[in-house]
Amino acid sequence: xxxxxxxxxxxxxxxxxxxxxxxxxxxxxxxxxxxxxxxxxxxxxxxxxxxxxxxxxxxxxxxxxxxxxxxxxxxxxxxxxxxxxxxxxxxxxxxxxxxxxxxxxxxxxxxxxxxxxxxxxxxxxxxxxxxxxxxxxxxxxxxxxxxxxxxxxx
Numbered sequence: 269x270x271x272x273x274x275x276x277x278x279x280x281x282x283x284x285x286x287x288x289x290x291x292x293x294x295x296x297x298x299x300x301x302x303x304x305x306x307x308x309x310x311x312x313x314x315x316x317x318x319x320x321x322x323x324x325x326x327x328x329x330x331x332x333x334x335x336x337x338x339x340x341x342x343x344x345x346x347x348x349x350x351x352x353x354x355x356x357x358x359x360x361x362x363x364x365x366x367x368x369x370x371x372x373x374x375x376x377x378x379x380x381x382x383x384x385x386x387x388x389x390x391x392x393x394x395x396x397x398x399x400x401x402x403x404x405x406x407x408x409x410x411x412x413x414x415x416x417x418x419x420x421x422x
Contacts, residue, residue: 320371323349331372334380335360 324332325347332353333343341356356367361376377383406414 311332329351330382331357331377331380334382338380 286399294379328349329345332341332347335353335356336343336345336353338360340360341353354370357372357376360380361368361373364379366375374383405409
């Protein structure tokens with residue numbers, strides 16, 4: 269009597285040999301052409317420019333004024349993002365140890381004093397940025413608790 273494996277092996281081999289004969293060539297052609305079409309559409313979409321493409325002339329003037337103040341640019345601000353301004357900004361960013369890009373880095377703008385302005389924010393109006401209270405105004409028991417919790421002996 270034949271073993272189960274001896275019967276199963278020829279059946280699997282026959283199935284593997286017959287399967288390609290039933291495969292349809294038209295199926296591959298339509299799948300490949302649709303894939304080709306979708307790749308073509310994607311490649312056209314990838315050429316679209318994303319993000320900010322230019323800087324407002326008023327903002328360029330502010331950046332130029334800050335670069336002049338920091339001695340990275342000479343002359344009067346023009347409001348045009350020209351090659352001289354780009355070179356000055358890249359030099360400034362390089363001197364700070366930052367990546368030099370074609371567009372200004374947010375860290376560079378903040379360091380130049382051109383960061384975001386929060387003066388008109390809802391919580392900025394009528395706010396009180398007072399200094400923290402002195403140690404003498406803190407009760408002695410509370411101050412002793414802080415000292416004990418910190419593990420520092422005075």
